Amino acid sequence: KQEVTQIPAALSVPEGENLVLNCSFTDSAIYNLQWFRQDPGKGLTSLLLIQSSQREQTSGRLNASLDKSSGRSTLYIAASQPGDSATYLCAVGRQWETSGSRLTFGEGTQLTVNP
Amino acid sequence: DTAVSQTPKYLVTQMGNDKSIKCEQNLGHDTMYWYKQDSKKFLKIMFSYNNKELIINETVPNRFSPKSPDKAHLNLHINSLELGDSAVYFCASSPRASGWALSGANVLTFGAGSRLTVL
Numbered sequence: 001k002q003e004v005t006q007i008p009a010a011l012s013v014p015e016g017e018n019l020v021l022n023c024s025f026t027d028s029a030i031y032n033l034q035w036f037r038q039d040p041g042k043g044l045t046s047l048l049l050i051q052s053s054q055r056e057q058t059s060g061r062l063n064a065s066l067d068k069s070s071g072r073s074t075l076y077i078a079a080s081q082p083g084d085s086a087t088y089l090c091a092v093g094r095q096w097e098t099s100g101s102r103l104t105f106g107e108g109t110q111l112t113v114n115p
Numbered sequence: 116d117t118a119v120s121q122t123p124k125y126l127v128t129q130m131g132n133d134k135s136i137k138c139e140q141n142l143g144h145d146t147m148y149w150y151k152q153d154s155k156k157f158l159k160i161m162f163s164y165n166n167k168e169l170i171i172n173e174t175v176p177n178r179f180s181p182k183s184p185d186k187a188h189l190n191l192h193i194n195s196l197e198l199g200d201s202a203v204y205f206c207a208s209s210p211r212a213s214g215w216a217l218s219g220a221n222v223l224t225f226g227a228g229s230r231l232t233v234l
Contacts, residue, residue, distance in 0.1 A: 034222070043119070043205060043225035044158075089158065102171065103223065105158035 002027045006090055006106035013080055014114050021075040021109045023090030028068050035064050035075050036089040038108065044089065048075070080113045087111070118142050119226035121206050127232045128196060135192045136229045138206030144224070146170075147189035148207040149181060152228070158205065164189050196233045203228045 003026045013019055023033070032051045036044040048057045048064040050073070056065040063076040077084060087110045091103040119140045128134055140147060148171075149161040163171035164183040178194045193200060206226040 032222075036225075041227070043227040044207075044223075045225075046223065049222060087156070091158075102160055102163075103158075108156050 002030075002092060002094065002104045004090055004092055004104050004106035006088075006109050008109060009107065010110040010112075012112040012114065015080060015082060017080050017113075018076070018078050019080055019111070021077070021088050021090075021111070023073040023075070023106055025071045025073075025092045025104075028071050029094075030068065031093040033064075033066055033073050033093065034091045034103070035062075035073075036091060038087040038089055047088075077111075080111075082113045082115050084113050085111055117227075119206055119208055119224050121204075121226040121229045123229060124227065125230050125232075127234065129234055130196055130198060132196050133192070133194045134196060134231070135190055136204055136206075136231070137188070137190045138226060139188050140206075140208040140224070141187065142208055142210075142224060144208035144210050145186055146209045147183065147186070148209075148223070149189065149191050150205040150207060150225075152203040152205060154202070162189075162191075193231075196231075198233050201231055201233045203230045205229075 005024050007022045030052055032049055034049045035047045037047050038044050048059055050057045050064055050066045052068055061078040066073045087108040089108045090106040094102040121138050146165045148163045150158050151161050152158045160173055161175050162181045166186045167183045180192045183189045205228045207223045209223050
């Protein structure tokens, strides 16, 4: 059974700091890994998707890496801004099968960026 | 226009009641999902429908009954509500069951969530 763990559970940083969020998973037979952002009272916004054959993806100030063999992913946020404050969720996709897609989520890291 | 919309956004009800949450997507996606986020913030899949057909049914009490009248709608009906049903329920959609084959960041599009409180 796949388990996804995110560390730290909460993080508070001053504006402008670079930071790293960690995600680990127990079963390396994944199809892909996604990082989401969740704002209070809102849905989830997909930030980055890394296929199992890839090692990293970049979007703006965000960079996500994937080390499938060790069961780890990191989300790097450069030059953090108060608007980055949210909960960041890591989710791994199960090996593709015809019965449909499944995502297993971590508990999330609650990020606060202070002005 | 909201891509995945859920109603109601908030629902407060008494134990034992029956309630429904509706979900609609205007993205033309074939697959829709229901996820439950509990008090510990864990998101877990409950159901998935592909073009009105049930394809994922996780270990969910049979008090929960999804209904998909067409591929743009997936409603969740809950009978005999219990305290433990209190959670935020998220609807999501993706282009197709094999949506993993697509590249890009938005394979799954989530709704804003429906917060259910059972008293």
